[in-house]
Amino acid sequence: MNGVELFLLGRTLMKIGEAAMPEPEGGSSQYAGNTRAVLIVASDVAAHPDSAVGEIATRTGLPQSQVSTSVARLKEAGAVVTAPDPADRRRLLVRQAPRLSARVSEIRATTIEDALTTALDENTPEARKEVLAALEVLARHLSPQTLARPRP
Known part of the structure; x- marks a missing residue:
């Protein structure tokens, strides 16, 4: 696999x-x-708590x-909280909310099976199982924090 193939896979x-995520109650925000x-x-x-919007x-x-x-x-979904930057009160710092909101819980509880079934070229139970296993391996090794780690 090369960089272009990885990018397209991503x-x-x-x-x-995106297809797996439930729509907000009421249909729109x-x-x-x-x-x-x-x-x-x-x-x-998630990878850089207490970041300003400009830094993000x-x-x-x-x-x-x-x-x-x-x-x-x-913030509306209850996924993040903001607070003034103590060093510069004009800036807001963003971090994950300490507790999951109902909306975030709903999103995290939603599975990808239906979206994956729609996306797969070969839609068989074996293919779904193989792809789900591969995604679990990737998730275990490549978290959002992966990109935040210092590079040599």
């Missing part, structure tokens, strides 16, 4: 993950928009306005 996995950006921001916040934007490559909107969506 995009496919993100789309399957006042922050309707890019789920992918919200997930990227949530992953970055720099690390993720997302525009600061998109990070701000994503933080607002995550």
